[in-house]
Amino acid sequence: MPTRPLNATAASLLGFLHEGPMAGYDLVATAQRRIGDFWSLTQSQVYRELSAMAEVGLVKAGERGRRDRRPYALTAAGRAAFAEWLDREPGMETIRFPLLLTLVFGRHIPMRLLATYLEHHRRIHAERLGAYETQRRALHPQSAETEPFVVATLDFGIAYEQAVIGWFDRLGLAGADVGAGDTP
Amino acid sequence: MPTRPLNATAASLLGFLHEGPMAGYDLVATAQRRIGDFWSLTQSQVYRELSAMAEVGLVKAGERGRRDRRPYALTAAGRAAFAEWLDREPGMETIRFPLLLTLVFGRHIPMRLLATYLEHHRRIHAERLGAYETQRRALHPQSAETEPFVVATLDFGIAYEQAVIGWFDRLGLAGADVGAGDTP
DNA sequence: TGGTACATGTAACATGTTACATGATTAG
DNA sequence: CTAATCATGTAACATGTTACATGTACCA
Numbered sequence: 001m002p003t004r005p006l007n008a009t010a011a012s013l014l015g016f017l018h019e020g021p022m023a024g025y026d027l028v029a030t031a032q033r034r035i036g037d038f039w040s041l042t043q044s045q046v047y048r049e050l051s052a053m054a055e056v057g058l059v060k061a062g063e064r065g066r067r068d069r070r071p072y073a074l075t076a077a078g079r080a081a082f083a084e085w086l087d088r089e090p091g092m093e094t095i096r097f098p099l100l101l102t103l104v105f106g107r108h109i110p111m112r113l114l115a116t117y118l119e120h121h122r123r124i125h126a127e128r129l130g131a132y133e134t135q136r137r138a139l140h141p142q143s144a145e146t147e148p149f150v151v152a153t154l155d156f157g158i159a160y161e162q163a164v165i166g167w168f169d170r171l172g173l174a175g176a177d178v179g180a181g182d183t184p
Numbered sequence: 185m186p187t188r189p190l191n192a193t194a195a196s197l198l199g200f201l202h203e204g205p206m207a208g209y210d211l212v213a214t215a216q217r218r219i220g221d222f223w224s225l226t227q228s229q230v231y232r233e234l235s236a237m238a239e240v241g242l243v244k245a246g247e248r249g250r251r252d253r254r255p256y257a258l259t260a261a262g263r264a265a266f267a268e269w270l271d272r273e274p275g276m277e278t279i280r281f282p283l284l285l286t287l288v289f290g291r292h293i294p295m296r297l298l299a300t301y302l303e304h305h306r307r308i309h310a311e312r313l314g315a316y317e318t319q320r321r322a323l324h325p326q327s328a329e330t331e332p333f334v335v336a337t338l339d340f341g342i343a344y345e346q347a348v349i350g351w352f353d354r355l356g357l358a359g360a361d362v363g364a365g366d367t368p
Numbered sequence: 369t370g371g372t373a374c375a376t377g378t379a380a381c382a383t384g385t386t387a388c389a390t391g392a393t394t395a396g
Numbered sequence: 397c398t399a400a401t402c403a404t405g406t407a408a409c410a411t412g413t414t415a416c417a418t419g420t421a422c423c424a
Contacts, residue, residue: 004419007195007382007383008280008282008285009384011285012285012288012289013290015285015288018292022404023403023404024403024404025402025403025404028279033287035284035285035288037279038279038280038281038284038285039280039281039282039284039285040278040280041384041385042384042385042386043405044384044385044386044405044406045383045384045385045403047404047406048383048405048406051405066392066393067390067391067392067393067394067396067402067403067404068196068392068402069402069403070403070406071405072379078266078279079357082292082359086286086289086292086293086297087297089301089304090281090282090283090285090301090305091244092282092285092305092308093279093280093281093282093283093284094223094224094225094279094280095221095222095277095279095344096192096223096277096278097222097223097277097340098192098223098274098275098276098277099195099277100219100222100223100277100337101199101219101223101274102197102270102274103333103337104196104199104218104333104334105196105199105220105270105333105335106331106332106333106336107331107333108199108202108266108269108270109271110253110269110406113270114227115269116312117273117274119209120272120273122417124276130353134263147290147291148290148351149287149289150292152287152290152355153284153287153288153300154347155351155354155355156284156351159347159348159354160344160347160348160351161350162347163343163344163346163347164340164343164344167339167343167345168339170339170343171336171339179273191410191411193411193412197400207375208376208377208378209374210374222388224412226412226414227376227377228378228412228413228414229411229412229413231376231378232378234410235377250420250421251374251375251376251419251420251421251422252374252375252376252419252420252421253374253375253376254375254376261386267395320392338397342394
């Protein structure tokens, strides 16, 4: 029975396991740090995928270590499944942006309130951009995070945040004092 | 029992119903056209939300019309629930971008294959940008779609696609012929 | 009269989210 | 000893996805 194709979350876990065995806890942290900005996942999901993958032999749980850590290692089947996943055309991105929904229905809210939402979100995006730029400057050669591929995703984050901030700043909502400007 | 807060999908449906009663089919079409680019939803979901909302009285199903259409109308409770939803701070956006995942794990795939993926996605984004720009130019005054709020979301789409395309074009993956350039 | 587009709906399952429960280890 | 943090896991539910089943009306 051909186990149905991996989902992207599971595949990512297998991807990280190529760097060596890891426990769920580490995988959560690693994934959130390395892909969390464009692929959200939760602790619950990670444990679920790990036990599911262990059941079908894509990973193998090792002996429990200190603090009950249970390291998972990639198996040959896991490696194969990962390779297969990479071979399939990646799907289109999905964006779910609640603020834009609110904005579409803007005529149903007081401008004041809408302006607060916009300012708040703008600030968050500005902070994110700042963080990405710091990361970008701090890149050390010779770390897994410095691979050109990884740098490329960081650059995506930067481009995205810049676009969002630019958009906020160009938003000219007829007469509202919704605008640019960092926090005073 | 205080019915738990609306989810954004249900809220959007209520939002559209402010323009008058509509059947599920129309709501699907309307939603996909007006918010589909930053809030994906499926037909199944729409019917599910509609019957759920009908059960708790946020909408009211009318008489079946031609071709079995069943129009749903906003109720006072629905209006209130929608207003309440608008009053809550919109959450942060989530982006799930499989191509970036593939890219993070780029060292595990042949450059050739990766390049195809990138080119393919770049083309799709270029097409989307083109479509948005056409829409933007075609805006007629006096339509629901011409509200400044709605235009703002279209502008977001444009800014986003421009950023993505810019990123594709700047991607300099060491020695790979992954690059800019429209289809020849 | 037969195909196509319209329209609703369900079933089954995959994925995502939130909250909680439990034990192990360490730092103070 | 005790609070904090590390680490795993489950339960329950919400949401998203895919596939299918069914009937209606239009149009060639």
